[in-house]
Amino acid sequence: MFLWRALSGALAIAERLNSRGMGVEPNCKICHGSTESINHVLFQCSAALQLWSGAGFTLPSFVMAHSLEENFSYVFNLMEDSNRPQSLIRTIPWVLWLIWKNRNSILYADTQESMERLLRAMSDEVEQWFLLNNTPSPATDLSGRLEDRDKWCPPASGFIKCNIHANWRNVHLHSGVAWIARDQAGNVSHHARDAIIHAPNHMVAELRCVIWALSSLRDLGVPRVIIAIDYHKVLEAINAPRQWPRFGDLLEQVVNFKEVFESLVFEGEKVSANGIPRDIAKIVLRDGRFHSYLAFGGPSWLHDRIAR
Template sequence: MMEDRNIPTTLARSIPWVLWLIWKNRNSILYAETQVSQEKTFRDIREEMEQWFLLNAVSPRDNMERPCLQNNDRWLPPEEGVIKCNIHANWRSSTLHSGIAWIARDQDGNVSYHARDAITHAPDRMVAEIRCVIWALTSLNDIGVTKVIIASDYNEVMEAIKAPLQWPRHIGLLQQVIKLTEKFEMVAFEGEKTTANGIARDIARSVLRDGRFQSYLAMGGPSWLHDRIAREKI
């Protein structure tokens, strides 16, 4: 039935969830002596099927794929017309603020914007990094960026965004990321080595190190990192 082109796509796609939820309902009857109504079962089938295809949508190759660059020790520029945004969350513990930062550069290494902020109540670094991704994407969309690469040295976050169903503990935050990507013409996520992500790391570290908890968005790069940004540009 799933291969029959005469069957509507939505119906064909729902077949695995029909089988799965019938099985779950069977177990509820046998082991919990409860039974879900047909109406709720049909509703759950549709919702779970739509959520799965939303989270695992196959995007056009030119929109989401670039050769993996995480083996490079130095910062590499994006393709022409694309902004590369390096991000970092400086998480220390669940009881402290986390410093977060992003810096956006073009194909020539010129900095268009950078931003810094502090967040609270992040139980672990994974949550802090995903919140940093959400913040960066929101900011970039607000300033009119349409094609962007998000680069981080925390590769688990990049993996989670690409396969969200394998990270059920963070599914709510990952759904927010996916929703935000729909606002761009092109979004890609890349892993970086820490040496290639040093500028974003230092900006994020300055939040706790220097007590700079006031958020800001600025054009260009921070003056105290000017020399390093210039070297990476060259």
């Protein structure tokens, strides 16, 4: 509704000025191909079509002939399409708003950012909005092995269970990452920590943490691995990478590790059962421990916690 009013007001100004003999150019200031209207700006202008396509939507040819109401009805129906990834269809309101903001930046601020940068910023806004406004649902079985218990549970015999965590705060700070590997008896074989930079969001930090942990376990010669994660969006993305195209490169690296190990399982973990790697990752920023290390056993300062 806000977007509709903003566009209506802006475009009505041109009509009123022309009615008073001001001679304002009625054609679109971006493509110069048609009379500027709300329908044209959002659905027919070449700049709008490029943003729709870049966001993952190829608008059908009939939008060029349909009315504004029909085109709005079409995109709102897309939001109810269960055959499309939810992560994609929920961006539709932001795409509309992005088209309008991009038009204003070009016309009134004389600035134009690359489409990739615009879409990346939009995706960050969408993710942040849903993160802040959605009430977390009870943990569901994303991998077939999501534990209901609050305490850490050992893996099956012959497996090493590697709990990981990425302590991401914002794009401007380092992210602390950590993992700790234990066998079926609960004995710690190794633990590690590191700092990563330029992670634009929590999802990227967690995926990079997964890749780092898998690389380390591969180099250590561990054949059968369970990666336990408390950030369950990562599990959703690993299980259905095509529905998360924005993280395609990172997800491809993760999936390729399945050919490296004899067995590789990704398991959901409750936050309360993932406290050890979370604490290790937190000290990276808290204490400025930006140097990486890999060590046998668990950290001495968490010995009692690990034993319990």
